[in-house]
Amino acid sequence: MRPFSYVRAADAGTAIALVRERPDSAFLAGGTTEVDLVRQDVLRPGLLVDINDLPLDGIEDLPDGGLRIGALARMSDVARAPAVMERFPVISQALVLGASAQLRNMASMGGNLCQRVRCSYFRDPASPCNKRDPGSGCAALSGFNRGHAILGTSDHCIATHPSDVAVALTALDAAVHTSGPGGERTIGMDDFFLLPGDTPQREHPLEHGELITEIEVPGAPVARRSVYLKFRDRQSYEFALASVAAAVRIQDGTVTEVRLALGGVGTRPWRARRAEAALLGQPASRASFAEAARQELAAAIPHPMNAFKVELAQRAMVRALTTLTDGER
């Protein structure tokens, strides 16, 4: 591991100013991705600004029934917060199905959204990778790409976004609040996670020194009946091959409201808007669920090793929807 300097900030303004001062500096929150990648020589910070003492770990109720989750709230604390479990079970389930108990105790919510991809070529400095070393090429295109994305890919990058909870937050139209050199702003999930295009090194629109302070989840009564399903190579402590965040409201056998997002298959947490549009007003039946899933995955670009994900993602969507509507179909 290369040497670096360290400083612990007590307030956000100081932390932001310290990071802003040096182009080679970075915030340090839970560190579960960052320390690992520094050790792998993938990240090379000259200064880490520890933000763990900042008072940003609260979970507050909003008047509209939504939540404001502090960026430094730990995954484990958010997962077991009564407000989250009752009103947004899909968030709690996505968190508990991610990583391990130890990692969930360490990892912050803001850090979760900023976590880097698990592509083995990104994590190996000897391999070409447009995300790590822009212009060097993408070793995954012709390499071992079983875990890689089939939606939102480009000729420059097919790495899968690894977060589970970001999938739930995307389905729920959450937004991040940030504070930075340019002041404060709010960025919706759709704008926060960038498609790789020809700039895969840019994963989100944050400026250097811009800090996520809170995650806001708007009130959504539909989320009281929501679920996160995750399919993977082993039963626990593994990233998704395909996952689904789903919430649905049925009236008189008809879908009147639905939220769907996919994980494990997209270069970003994948809001399944085509499927949502296809489902609205349709009977809550296995046939309409399957047709909506088919339409969403019609845009998939599979590679030889991950072609199975096209079918897996569709079945996962159907399973999530049938699970939620059991007894109403």
Added chain:
Amino acid sequence: MNVDTDVAARPAMRGPSAEAVTLTVNGQARELRIEPRVSLLDALREHLGLTGSKKGCDQGTCGACTVWVEGRRVLACLSLAVACEGREITTIEGLAPDGGLHPVQAAFVEHDAFQCGYCTPGQIMSAVKLLEEGHAGDDAEIAEWMSGNICRCAAYPNIRAAIRGVRDAGGGER
């Protein structure tokens, strides 16, 4: 929030070379000279001689380095030691009073919950917390909430039996 001015009360910059860092380990303040890049695991093992916490993968995938920071089970390999300054650290060496065994340690012996023993300190530090957290309801729940601790010898059935044993004796939950 004003971020356009210079840092007002500039906090102490540490490193990149070795500096004095004080860690509170098993109730004792320990001073050591380390660089900021030193992990908590290396600080414990290489600088403080506390070799109970094991280095398996050094990348957060095996759980052999599981310790408690502020009473929560975490991975020492992905923690920077300097970032643990001012926080309470507990290792397997501090689990039981001098010479004795914690009930979970005793249960691991009783149920033969290991073969080579390399993952065992991490398994035990994780298991004690799993019991406190109330996640020992049944074998499926134990397996899920212990999934961050890998056992290359696959002693999992006996590890679960040890945890059930402590649970059934009422030695777990806070």
